Every structure is written in C-alpha cells, then in structure tokens.
Amino acid sequence: MKFGVVRFPGSCDDVDALRAAELVGEAELLWHADRDLHGVDAVIVPGGFSYGDYLRAGAIARFAPVMESVAEFAREGGLVLGICNGFQVLCEARLLPGALLPNVSLRFVFRQVELAVARAEGPFTGACEPGERLSIPVKHTTGRFYAPDDQLDALDASGQVLLRYAPGHNPNGSLRDIAGICNEQGNVLGLMPHPEHAVDPLTGSIDGLKIFASMRVHLDDRVLAF
C-alpha cells in the first residue's frame, strides 16, 4: 500500500512524514500544484507553514489544486491524515469540524506531550490499546482546538475525539483537551502532535508509529475483505 505526502510551498515536515510512512509501506510526495494523487491509498497533509500561514494558518493551502483531489478522495472514503499545519488545512477546507486558534500562551510550544487514546478503534488508532498513553512531540503556535459547545458535545457523543492531551499536558488551551479528531465517517483525522517525529528510538519515542501502523492494518484488512 502506498501513502502520498502532500508538499506545499512552506511544508517542512513532509520528509519526516514520508520516512514514517515508509516504515509501514510505500510512500511518495504529492506536489501541491498537481491534481493527480498518483493512485495512493492514503494521503498525509504534513506540518509546516503552507503558503507562509498568510491570513490564517491553512487558509490559502485549502485552495491548492491538490486539495480539490484530496477533498474528493476524502468524500469517497479515502484515508486522510492531517498533522499540525495539515490539521489546520483540513479544518479550513471543512473536511474536519472546528478551527485552530493561537495558543493561549501566545507562544510557540515545542515539547514532548502525553496523549491519551480516547478511542482505540478505526483506521487511525486501531493498533492502540484502549486508554493507552502515547508520547509524541508538539511544536506549534496555533494549536488551540476550538469548536462551539454544541459541536464539542456532538464530537464527544459520536466518538470523533480520538486523542486527548493527558491531564496536565494540554500545551495550547485546546477545549476539552482535544488533540486529534476525525470526521463523522471516521476516514479523516487531524491532530496537532507530530506522530511522524516519534518513529525512531533515536528521538526518544516510537509511539507515533502506532498511527501509521493503524492505517496500514486498516487498509490491508480492507483489501482482504474484498
């Protein structure tokens, strides 16, 4: 199975995402100006500062030619993972509910955080144990997840919150400690922490691999089911 990693002008975590994906499958870069997704089985929208974060983080990238194809791919049930700036892009593209606001501290945060797996099933967290803690780094200035109260209630009720910051680890003031949410259909995940930076013992944790491995297992199962 093959992952496609989008590269926008200003992406900076595309190479790490590519490398992480290559640990569980094949992977190639997708250029922002190219509508062709090259037949990939899953798309990763990586971190960085797409289009300089001008106006609002993710606001311009949403209109990149590749994003039209990514949106269509998502509507057809394709797996899409948005990490950090990728999460912001997916929210701006309305592929995910909510928005990311400046951190309450107004500062760039860069640290290892503990995540609690709120739902250990489905395409992105199926390889995790219920209640498992993942140690994964965050690095962002605009990561405070916001949605109106009624939308937050709906997210909780439908089990769309897959990852929360463990108590005491919320680095940005995200409402209800939300670190990662999926869409209603469950095939699009956005998260602020960087699983692609936690795949090698050299950098202290390999917990991020669980996200990529979950995607791999999910896609393999889907193939077997046919």
Next chain:
Amino acid sequence: MRARVLVRPKAGILDPQGQAVERALPALGFTGVSNVHVGRLIELDVEDPAQLPQMCEALLANPLIEDYEIVADGPS
C-alpha cells in the same frame, strides 16, 4: 470601489492577544481600558462590491471563529 473588511474574533472566544494588550496598557500608565480585542484589517479595491460577502465567507474570514464587517470607502 475601495473597501475595508474588518475581521474580529467572535464574542465569547478567548482572545489572548486582546488580553495581552489590555494588560500592557496599564503598565504604560493608561488606565480605564477594558474589553480589548485584536482583529485584522483587509483593504481592497473591488470591481463588484456585491461579491464581498462571499469573499469574506470563503476566505477573508473564518465564520466559525471570526465576525467580519464590510466598510465601503467610496470610489477607488
């Protein structure tokens, strides 16, 4: 037409930038200031001002988190 679009954080959403400015003013001796919010100003010439609301909804503002106000400034 010359126009300005004023974009503000929606009421009720925590605005740490506004709070930071509000806290900084008394430190400079300015008192009696409250309810400070920091937004964004977009100035533009438009041929068809009727398109401005759509521009705001689609790109200039994020309606989930921001309110916008369109101010017409007359001929460009």
